[in-house]
Amino acid sequence: MSFIFRLQPNGVPSLREYTTKATLPSLQYEQYDSILPPPGHVSHQNHLTIRPEAYRRLEIMHGIPDSVWTNMGVCLDLLLPSTHLRTNSATGDGLTIPTPLPKDFPDYLEARPDHIHRVIPWIDRLPFATVKRILHLSLPETSDWAFRPAAQSHIELDPELFCYYTWSPRTAPSDPSVAKAMERKRVLVAIQPPWVLTLRDLEQFADSPSFPPFAVPGNDFPSYSSKDRLWAKVWDACVREKIHFFVLTSYTHWVFGFFSKGYTQAWVTSVLDFDSKSPTIIEALTYWVASAMGRPGGILPPKVGFEIDPNSIQRPSTAYDLLAYGGAEVIMALCML
Numbered sequence: 001m002s003f004i005f006r007l008q009p010n011g012v013p014s015l016r017e018y019t020t021k022a023t024l025p026s027l028q029y030e031q032y033d034s035i036l037p038p039p040g041h042v043s044h045q046n047h048l049t050i051r052p053e054a055y056r057r058l059e060i061m062h063g064i065p066d067s068v069w070t071n072m073g074v075c076l077d078l079l080l081p082s083t084h085l086r087t088n089s090a091t092g093d094g095l096t097i098p099t100p101l102p103k104d105f106p107d108y109l110e111a112r113p114d115h116i117h118r119v120i121p122w123i124d125r126l127p128f129a130t131v132k133r134i135l136h137l138s139l140p141e142t143s144d145w146a147f148r149p150a151a152q153s154h155i156e157l158d159p160e161l162f163c164y165y166t167w168s169p170r171t172a173p174s175d176p177s178v179a180k181a182m183e184r185k186r187v188l189v190a191i192q193p194p195w196v197l198t199l200r201d202l203e204q205f206a207d208s209p210s211f212p213p214f215a216v217p218g219n220d221f222p223s224y225s226s227k228d229r230l231w232a233k234v235w236d237a238c239v240r241e242k243i244h245f246f247v248l249t250s251y252t253h254w255v256f257g258f259f260s261k262g263y264t265q266a267w268v269t270s271v272l273d274f275d276s277k278s279p280t281i282i283e284a285l286t287y288w289v290a291s292a293m294g295r296p297g298g299i300l301p302p303k304v305g306f307e308i309d310p311n312s313i314q315r316p317s318t319a320y321d322l323l324a325y326g327g328a329e330v331i332m333a334l335c336m337l
Contacts, residue, residue, distance in 0.1 A: 075291070
């Protein structure tokens with residue numbers, strides 16, 4: 001993939017200035033592309049596999065005011081060098097978004113992607129690769145960190161609708177106290193394709209003032225809305241990974257958020273377009289990761305009242321779980337015991 005790492009061969013005069021100018025290219029859908037729902041409509045394809053669960057504790061969602069992006073400047077001004085930097089490295093890392101964007105860029109990514117696996121390369125090779133290089137240049141201690149796909153031990157039940165990456169180190173330290181400190185610095189980026197997660201879907205996700213009672217267990221399967229299913233999916237992923245800072249994106253639109261320590265409350269920003277200029281997605285993603293890593297000027301989740309430690313909650317396995325993860329053969333084997 002060396003072809004994507006020659007886009008800024010001479011480096012940049014100011015890394016901070018680069019982040020303000022690096023806007024993402026379009027996925028190149030046509031105005032009324034048949035794969036996309038009509039403008040202003042929600043998707044009717046977001047049938048995420050979600051059940052009521054007694055352990056799901058999220059109760060309230062708060063909006064983060066747009067002033068967060070004004071405050072972001074303080075953090076990035078402190079974090080990013082203003083001197084000339086060579087942006088390519090021996091490892092192949094580099095800034096993958098040229099400034100300004102050429103009209104025919106990028107010709108190595110499939111235009112008008114029609115599957116989630118064709119959308120992911122746009123996110124992986126552009127914002128992920130660029131933000132990783134920015135952080136490696138600014139924070140040498142993150143040289144082992146990257147945006148990595150969900151662990152192979154996690155089997156995603158909706159692989160064509162949802163996946164996630166985590167900003168995390170390649171290997172966890174052997175010292176438990178150091179490993180726990182590293183866990184708090186991670187970020188989860190959840191991805192859905194743009195024909196499943198539309199602008200209207202994301203606006204409803206970000207505008208929800210409270211959370212429906214998912215914690216009520218039972219045999220009935222309520223008719224959850226797309227927004228409800230998505231909140232539950234993001235909550236489950238973050239709790240499973242022990243991550244508080246999260247991002248939700250379809251590439252065309254982005255929302256940034258975080259959970260309280262006990263995951264009972266959440267805060268989210270308004271929706272940003274892929275070609276947003278104030279902030280750019282590169283600025284916003286860099287800032288969110290820097291905040292999770294505790295950099296000066298970063299945003300901090302507010303403290304709330306008493307919360308149950310989610311790690312202490314017992315989550316019994318059910319036949320449904322075994323069927324989903326192990327298949328009918330596992331169920332039959334257990335029945336024979």
